[in-house]
Amino acid sequence: MNAPHSTSDRTQPGATDDAETTDGAAHGTTDGAAHGATDGMELTLRIWRQPGPEEQGAMTTYRVTGISPDMSFLDMLDTLNERLIAEGDEPVAFDHDCREGICGACGMVINGQAHGPQPTTTCQLHMRHFDDGDTIDVEPWRAAAFPVIRDLVVDRGALDRVIGAGGYITAPTGSAPEAHATAVPKPAADTAFAHAECIGCGACVAACPNGAAMLFTAAKVVHLGVLPQGAPERESRVLDMVTAMDDEGFGGCTQVGACATACPKGIPFESISDMNREYLRAVRKGGRG
């Protein structure tokens, strides 16, 4: 099994296949990893560990102590990782970068929810939303189109390829007319912005029971489609992006809505029907605009 969950295998492995347990409280701490165990929360983490793309993964249990409610979820994992390094173990791999909720790098399934219990990114989820003594399951994004690279790190290259198929306006550098040559009505500009906020984290795909990337694709289709600058490629864009989406192994939409609930940027669920309408329109127009 390459991914902990393919679209056809969606059980919770945490409940059944615990591989090992390490108890941090039993070990001393060294430079940089020291944290008072007397205050702060104590948590049990069950984390998906998988050494590589081709290797078998399993849920592994760790106990962490001294967790401050002001820590972000990633700060908490940093604390665990410092301890693992001190103990000579390999730290838990996870993607992260800006830690401000905008780069879209981080993302994990926390207690079965993409990005956890708050409508935000994992890096902006704080430990005050958990209670002392909690057991937390931490798994990578689950989708056939996102193979696991290691532990909680998945390959989301498929999303880049969907954009490459048509998620742009062809405007080679230097060819642009004066910015005020075309006025854009404010409602259209606002709609474009609301859809352009997508950070490409992949939570929508992870949350979807079909592993669909409809919300992600629709966000770009609507963003560019409502702008006059995007009109010339309106038909080819939606047709090519939807084709790419299917080719990458993303599932189809069955109107569950979990994607929009998981989206940390509030991309509206209606954008999917907007995209379907765009698609139908493009097909009726005979494909190319």
Added chain:
Amino acid sequence: MQDPTAAAPPYAGYEVGTPLADTRAPDGPLAERWNTRRFTAKLVNPANRRNRTVIVVGTGLAGGAAGATLAEQGYHVVQFCYQDSPRRAHSIAAQGGINAAKNYRNDGDSVRRLFHDTVKGGDFRSRESNVHRLAEVSTEIIDQCVAQGVPFAREYGGLLDTRSFGGVQVSRTFYARGQTGQQLLLGAYQALSRQIAAGRVEMHPRCEMLDLIVVDGRARGIVARDLVTGRIETHTADAVVLATGGYGNVFHLSTNAKNSNATAIWRAHRRGALLANPCFTQIHPTCIPRAGDHQSKLTLMSESLRNDGRIWVPRTPGDHRPPQDIPEDERDYYLERAYPAFGNLVPRDIASRAAKNVCDEGRGVGPGGQGVYLDFADAMERLGRRAVEEKYGNLFEMYERITDESPYETPMRIYPAIHYTMGGLWVDYDLQTTVPGLFAIGEANFSDHGANRLGASALMQGLADGYFILPATLGDYLASLPADLTPRAEIDDAHPDVRATVDEVADRLCALLSNNGDRSPESFQKELGELLWEECGMARDADGLRHALEEIPRLRAEFWRRIRVPGSGEAFNQSLEKAHRVSDYLELAELMCLDALHREESCGGHFRSESQTGTGEAERDDERFSYVAAWEFTGEGKPPVLHREELDFEDVRPSQRSYA
């Protein structure tokens, strides 16, 4: 490689080498130079461009724009980023906006005014010809981005909205809510994606440059590590472009993305590229203070909050009462007191230093006493809660999510943080470093911001370099290559220069992996960062800098003695990535401190306590220091060589800034 565990002696000093001149900027009137240069630049025949390979490292505003544009021009582009997708480069986190001299407001703006503001804002330590070009190109950037579908804020009439930003008197900042960087970057990323799909850009995500390949004195490729497989790869080209951002993470705590790093520019520096003004770093006054020792990343709060928030600390050191229990006459609104004319809206460097001073006096608030209050109580009383909510609601929400405190009820706590680095690789007017064929664009170079960058100018520079300037100058280099240049096909893994570089990289990684010490990479980055923040942060003096120059080699030696990197080099290994980056910070930090020590003046973000006016303001010394300090690497533990590029001011007359 030298024995890295032996503590190298601190720099005994530095040597002074031959002066440096920018030989590429044409003579003639300032406003004509870019036009002249574009005309004199040689062109590569369109049919020949596909035979030229250009490596671009980094996919932020500068790199993304350059990769897309060079591919559109017909070059074969090979591009790299350490992130899993080019869309995640740290430009994405820029909030405020992008400046352009459009004068849509008819408020007296012009290319010349933007040029003037930028030179003055940089405290007269930047090159006039570069800055003028930047101001000229600024207007085209907005056109380009609008054409790409960047959803800038618009007025009801459908035209673009603008706002004002710090330090200027016109409204020239274009924005997309608080996510301007994100929207501009996605525009560049989408243009780049089109080229990737068309096969004109060969994109290598999750691939980090670890060294530069120099053959016959020219940049001919890079050594990179595939971060997924761990494989060390060589990539060769006819030119190499570094668009790898700044080095703020040398301070450990900064607003930079966690993985932003200095390895590409530092390794290029070691291969012969001069590094300019490394001590010019920008500290932003309004960041959320860290909540505790566990934190390794700081979050910026927009500077706009200082329009209505009042900054204060308790009058008495050690006063730990909650803010609402501290009576008015026991509060010190220190900025309003010391700078009555500008009050809470003094420039970034002044506000940052003042906050540090009151905290050093023991009057800081919050955990660890590392914070000052930014209080909206008066604004709420004056404007009403609703008005405050309309202006700052989203920022308050973000603050509350992180701190669990509502700024409507209790004052915000803020503290300065490292935000941007003005220093970087020295480049000429063509953005070429001192290694022929190696170009540096965006924050990675030193070119346009002098000793202090103005708000909303980083995005402008990144896109100017990437979309318009590099694509015009790179062709001149490629068209001028000598006929007897070693063909790219012959620069394979068997080539001795390539072999040697690969071996050095492999040795470094092996040394990190096999050391089996007892300290994590994070612990070293933290220790170095704390030292730098203390001695080379907001205020610097000779004693502190000398102390740092003694401590850094000691810490570096300890690093190589005690570093522990678990796991293998032939796999995805984030500890190894980090350890390698930290090893380069431990070298770069020393040069930063030396540069700060040698520059015995205060200017912009570089404040030397010994060089201040009677009222505590930064005092420049134009007689002695009106130059760019470009440093040459001469070997590990050896004194570097200083090359001075004197700055001539033809159009702007340097003056002393005053805010009292």
